[in-house]
Amino acid sequence: MSDARVGLVIEDDHDIRELVRTVLTQAGFEVTVASSGAEGVLIAKTLNPDVITLDLGLPDIDGFEVSRQIREFSDAYIVMLTARTEELDTLIGLESGADDYLTKPFRPRELRARIAAMMRRPRSGADTEASTVEAAEGNGHSERGNYSHNGLELSYASRTVVVDGKEMNLTRTEFELLHALLEAGRTVRTKADLVRRLRDEDYDVGSYISEADERSVEVHMGNLRKKLGDSPQQPRWLQTVRGVGYRLAPSEH
Numbered sequence: 101m102s103d104a105r106v107g108l109v110i111e112d113d114h115d116i117r118e119l120v121r122t123v124l125t126q127a128g129f130e131v132t133v134a135s136s137g138a139e140g141v142l143i144a145k146t147l148n149p150d151v152i153t154l155d156l157g158l159p160d161i162d163g164f165e166v167s168r169q170i171r172e173f174s175d176a177y178i179v180m181l182t183a184r185t186e187e188l189d190t191l192i193g194l195e196s197g198a199d200d201y202l203t204k205p206f207r208p209r210e211l212r213a214r215i216a217a218m219m220r221r222p223r224s225g226a227d228t229e230a231s232t233v234e235a236a237e238g239n240g241h242s243e244r245g246n247y248s249h250n251g252l253e254l255s256y257a258s259r260t261v262v263v264d265g266k267e268m269n270l271t272r273t274e275f276e277l278l279h280a281l282l283e284a285g286r287t288v289r290t291k292a293d294l295v296r297r298l299r300d301e302d303y304d305v306g307s308y309i310s311e312a313d314e315r316s317v318e319v320h321m322g323n324l325r326k327k328l329g330d331s332p333q334q335p336r337w338l339q340t341v342r343g344v345g346y347r348l349a350p351s352e353h
């Protein structure tokens with residue numbers, strides 16, 4: 101297996117495509133580009149990329165549909181690039197399986213930071229890589245291992261979640277959120293904490309968190325809840341602490 105990480109840029113605007121290609125190349129990716137949605141899906145199938153940046157406004161299929169199609173066979177980290185700022189669009193984008201989104205125009209530094217945070221997380225099934233990442237991390241939340249709670253088993257090293265004996269198919273973002281709650285136990289994690297967790301920052305750095313960032317955590321939590329078949333009223337795992345955030349539901353006995 102090659103060590104090089106593979107990036108795919110799906111974007112019809114030439115200038116933006118080249119800008120994103122440069123950012124990913126500088127981050128150490130082998131980059132392939134596609135200028136339409138159909139081409140992007142096809143290349144994603146062939147290359148099995150680690151990261152995909154996806155333009156929302158493509159000439160053939162829109163980015164939401166492209167993301168849904170790619171999600172059927174890939175757990176790549178999908179960053180949606182959108183020129184629209186309406187909150188609704190953001191939310192639909194997340195429900196289509198995207199892990200993250202950036203509104204155009206974005207600063208290359210911003211995209212670089214998100215890609216860097218993603219790269220510090222281990223890839224699915226990559227055990228040896230996971231332990232290297234853990235050893236190198238040392239930033240306060242590297243207590244990563246195996247968790248078992250109310251019939252749910254999570255293994256950080258193998259990136260698997262099993263519920264009542266059935267393996268779940270979670271996006272990286274959903275996996276990280278679930279892991280953060282299991283790790284915190286009955287301690288409440290605020291939405292801002294969880295945004296920082298997804299950026300791979302320490303919980304107390306005080307970096308700027310927007311309302312849209314917090315809403316995106318709510319949407320990811322909603323999607324996670326649906327996949328796990330958890331109930332907001334009588335949660336087995338994900339308990340909402342109204343107006344604050346989330347914590348792990350109590351143990352069943």
Ligand code: CA
Pocket residue numbers: 111112113155156157158
């Ligand atoms: Ca476009």
